[in-house]
Amino acid sequence: MAIKIKDQPFYIQATAVLFGLVLVVYILSVLTDILVPLGFAAFLAILLNPLANRLQRHKVPKVLSIVIAMLIALLVVTGVFYFLSSQVIQFGDSLPMLKQKFGEISMNLKHWVQATFGIAVAKQDQMLKEALSNSQSMVGKTLGGLLGTLGIIFLLPVYIFFMLLYKPLILNFLYEVFAEENSKKVSEVLSETKGAIQSYIVGLLIEMIIVAAMNSAALLLLGVKYGILIGCIGAILNLIPYLGGIIAIALPVLMATVTKDGYSTQLGVIIAYIVIQFIDNNILVPRIVSSKxxxxxxxxxxxxxxxxxxxxxxxxxxxxxxxxxxxxxxxxxxxxxxxxxxxxxxxPTRHMGDILRNRRKRKAVVPEAEQ
Structure with a gap:
């Protein structure tokens, strides 16, 4: 006789759920190098699928339509990287001067800390070294993520091509693996998933272009060096929900601190980015990135x-x-x-506790009225 988990006491249900979550997280962690490229490839294949389908409707062979769609995407990505690399080269030319200026500001800050809090410069250097030593694992994890990202770049085209090529096979598998009475739900899930991912990715790209333009324009008007590069990097960081926008403010503020005297430019950068974030969160995201x-x-x-x-x-x-x-x-x-x-x-405007209490009150009133 089969025992259903939902018929068991709560502590057994909770234990089963926690065990399942731990097992899933462990599998996801162990198979990172395989699952991450597949995840990116699945989302990008869904994004390129409408273009490949449109080419096939114009009598283009399936394999050729997939290759053309991937080449168009590659040209767009190459153009973006070429633009950013040209800005990075200009930034590299001024790196020695920026490094010297940053060193002077850092030394002045250390002397200020010594005069204000009585912490010697040597002690500050020791504390900084200890902090850097403690964060080595975090840095290693970040570098590992970057190396994994480079590996994704080489695997993505292969995965995307075969996912688009074998799309009917994958869809038939998803329909056949579930019972026939669930085919309608499976169809709804697949349709909504495709629409949500396409809407989300396209919306993010449009949002990123608009935010990059606003960031760059604001930094150029404020006279911040390499405003276009920093503005584009800030727009890319903005793709990380809620956290990226906060991190992106530090880059132009740091650049303004290194290259300009006083603090008026830094204050202008902070005000400009707050306004941009307000426009992004209240206008762009609800109207452009809003998905199903x-x-x-x-x-x-x-x-x-x-x-x-x-x-x-x-x-x-x-x-x-x-x-x-x-x-x-x-x-x-x-x-x-x-x-x-x-x-x-x-x-919800009302929480479940209030609803249940009102139901109990109504049940208590009805018998009294009947008496």
């Missing part, structure tokens, strides 16, 4: 941090669309709907 699935701010921050802990830099970018897919699935399965509501951004 919305994840609330709390869950977005948590899953981004969890993604970083699990898969590093790649995990931070994959976490939001991955959770969006999970929410679509949760919303279609009765027992998992509470989890879908927890991930969503629809805040």
């Amino acid at each position: 699935v919305q994840i609330n701010a709390l869950m977005s921050i948590v899953v981004v941090l969890l993604g970083n802990q699990l898969w590093g830099l790649s995990g931070m970018f994959l976490s939001i669309p991955f959770v969006a897919v999970l929410k679509i699935i949760f919303d279609r399965i009765e027992d998992l709907k509470p989890w879908g509501k927890l991930l969503g951004d629809n805040i």
Whole structure:
């Protein structure tokens, strides 16, 4: 006789869920080098699928249509990297001067700390070395994430090509692996997943271009050196929900501190970036990045941090669309709907405790009225 988990006491259900989560996280961690490229390839294949389908409708052979779609994407990415590399070369020419200026500012800061808090310069250097030593594991993890990202670049074209080529095979597998009575739900999940991912990625790209233009314009008007490069880097960091925008402010502030006297430019940078973030969060994101699935701010921050802990830099970018897919699935399965509501951004006007108390009051009043 089969024993259903949901019929067991709560502590058994909780233990089973926790054990399952630990097992899933362990598998995801062990198979990082395989799953991360596949994750990026799946999202990009969904993004390129409409272009490949349009070419096939114009009588272009399937293999050739996939290759053309991938070449167009490659040309766009190459153009972006060429533009950024030209800006990086200009930045490299001024690196010795910037390094000298930063050293002077650092020494002045150390003398200020010594005069204000009585901490000797040698003691500050020792504390800094200890802090750097303690953060070696974090730096190693970041470098590992960057190396993994380079590996992804070489594997992505292969994975994307075969995913687009074998798309009918993959879809048939997903339909056949579930019972026939669930085929309608499977179709809805696949359709919504495709729409959500396409909307999310396209929206992010448009948002990134607009934010890069606003960042660069603001920095150039304020006279910050390499404003275009720093503005574009800030727009890329802005792709990391909620956290990237905060980190991006530090770059222009640091550059202004190194290259300019006084603090008026730094104050202008902070004000400009606050205005840009307000426009981004209240206008661009709701109207451009808004997809069929919305994840609330709390869950977005948590899953981004969890993604970083699990898969590093790649995990931070994959976490939001991955959770969006999970929410679509949760919303279609009765027992998992509470989890879908927890991930969503629809805040109920009344919580369940009030509803249950009102029901109990009504049940208590009805027998008295009948008497």
